[in-house]
Amino acid sequence: MYDMLKTRLILIAVCAALWVTTVARADEPLRLRLLSYNIHHGEGIDGKLDLERIAQVILSVKPDLVALQEVDQNASRSRSVDQPAELARLTKMNVVFGANIPLQGGHYGNAVLSRYPIVRHQNHRLPNIDDGEQRGVIEAEIQVPSSAKPIVMLATHFDHRREDQERFASAQAIEQLISDRADQPALLLGDLNDVAGSRTLTRLAARWTSVNDQPLPTIPVARPARQIDFILYRPENRWRVVETRVLEEAVASDHRAIFSLVELSPN
Numbered sequence: 546m547y548d549m550l551k552t553r554l555i556l557i558a559v560c561a562a563l564w565v566t567t568v569a570r571a572d573e574p575l576r577l578r579l580l581s582y583n584i585h586h587g588e589g590i591d592g593k594l595d596l597e598r599i600a601q602v603i604l605s606v607k608p609d610l611v612a613l614q615e616v617d618q619n620a621s622r623s624r625s626v627d628q629p630a631e632l633a634r635l636t637k638m639n640v641v642f643g644a645n646i647p648l649q650g651g652h653y654g655n656a657v658l659s660r661y662p663i664v665r666h667q668n669h670r671l672p673n674i675d676d677g678e679q680r681g682v683i684e685a686e687i688q689v690p691s692s693a694k695p696i697v698m699l700a701t702h703f704d705h706r707r708e709d710q711e712r713f714a715s716a717q718a719i720e721q722l723i724s725d726r727a728d729q730p731a732l733l734l735g736d737l738n739d740v741a742g743s744r745t746l747t748r749l750a751a752r753w754t755s756v757n758d759q760p761l762p763t764i765p766v767a768r769p770a771r772q773i774d775f776i777l778y779r780p781e782n783r784w785r786v787v788e789t790r791v792l793e794e795a796v797a798s799d800h801r802a803i804f805s806l807v808e809l810s811p812n
Contacts, residue, residue, distance in 0.1 A: 574785065574808035575691050579756075580606055581734040581774050582802035583614040583702070586623050586653075589797045590766060594623060598797045600635035603658070606792070606804045610687065611638070611658035612700035612734035618642055619651030629656045643668030643683040643700070655683050655735070657700045662688045664695050669722060672714040677704050680711070682719055682735075693812050694729060701735040703745070712738060712745040720752060727752075730784070730809055733777040736800065740771055753777035756789045756805040763791055763801045774803045783810050 580603060587596040603611055613632070617623040633640035639659045644652035645668070657663070664686050671680040680702060686695035699719060704711040723731060733753055739745040741760055756776045762769030769791065778784045789805040 572811055573691075574810050575689055576787070576806060576808050577610060577689070578606060578608045579732065579734065579776050579805045579807060580608040580611045580802055581614075581700075581736070581776055582611065583736045583774060583798060583800035585615050585798040585800065586617045586620070587628060587798075588623075590799055591796055595797065596623075596626065596628060596631055597635060600632055602792065602794050602797050602802060603632070603636055605794070608658070608804070609660045609689075610698055610732070610734075611636075612683075612698070613656040613658065614700075614702040614736045615653070616642065616656045617648065617651060617653055618644060620653060621649040621651070625650065632656070633658060639663050641666040641683060641685055643681050645670070645679045645681040654681060655700050655702055657683050657685045657698060659685070659687050659698075661690075664688050669718075671701070671703075671718055672711060674704075674711040674714065677706060677711055680704055680715060682715075682722070684722065689809070691811050692730065692809065696809070697723060697726065697729055697731040699723075699731065699733045699735075701733070701737075703736065703738045705738045709739065709744055712743075713748060716745050716748040720748075728780060731779050733779075734775070736774050738773050740773060746775075749777060753779050754781045754784070756786045756807065761789065761791045761803060763803055764799070766795045766799050766801055769801055772803075774800060776803060776805045778807065784808065785810070 629642040643654045645654040666685040682701035685698045760772040763774040785808040787806040792802045
């Protein structure tokens with residue numbers, strides 16, 4: 546009888562310990578590994594079209610969420626490969642693609658890779674001024690652990706021309722897109738084709754915080770001098786930046802990728 550009682554007390558203690566551990570873990574911040582990478586449709590500065598090389602760059606930092614720009618889908622210049630699907634296969638991640646331009650029998654646009662379920666997504670066309678290249682932003686809702694609501698991930702690629710009217714208009718459009726979700730954790734990743742201190746980045750800084758305070762150049766790829774690839778977050782009080790760096794790989798694309806490890810505090 547004594548042994549049975551002792552065994553029950555031990556089991557109760559073990560279960561209580563497990564419950565406390567579970568609660569503590571639920572209260573801990575969630576770490577997310579983020580990557581933004583303009584892949585130049587898989588063509589490196591050596592002229593080689595090599596999607597497996599792009600996948601290896603992505604996998605080198607074991608990301609949870611990835612924003613990709615200049616992605617082809619079934620375009621003849623990239624051997625009519627469905628690049629979003631192929632990169633999802635090579636990285637073993639979930640994928641969504643936002644087609645912005647018809648191209649050579651296929652499409653061209655942005656993509657999101659996620660280790661977590663993508664519960665909803667929509668590609669939004671961004672403002673087009675003076676018949677420039679049509680740009681877009683993917684709005685993806687990602688269900689991550691320890692968060693009651695999905696986080697919002699926006700993946701985009703802004704206009705590249707010298708005049709900034711379209712970039713500024715795109716920044717305003719993105720702000721309007723999620724203006725009614727000020728408290729929902731959100732990430733904005735992409736090639737913004739502008740620098741810190743510019744009118745476009747200053748507009749975004751009114752609601753978004755960059756993962757790096759000082760510029761981390763991403764182009765030109767051989768000897769980077771300017772940062773035009775960014776990772777931003779909101780609201781500021783839900784996120785903490787642990788690490789941010791630009792990857793050393795300088796052949797696979799004409800951009801270097803920017804990586805950040807962040808923590809999302811629980812609800």
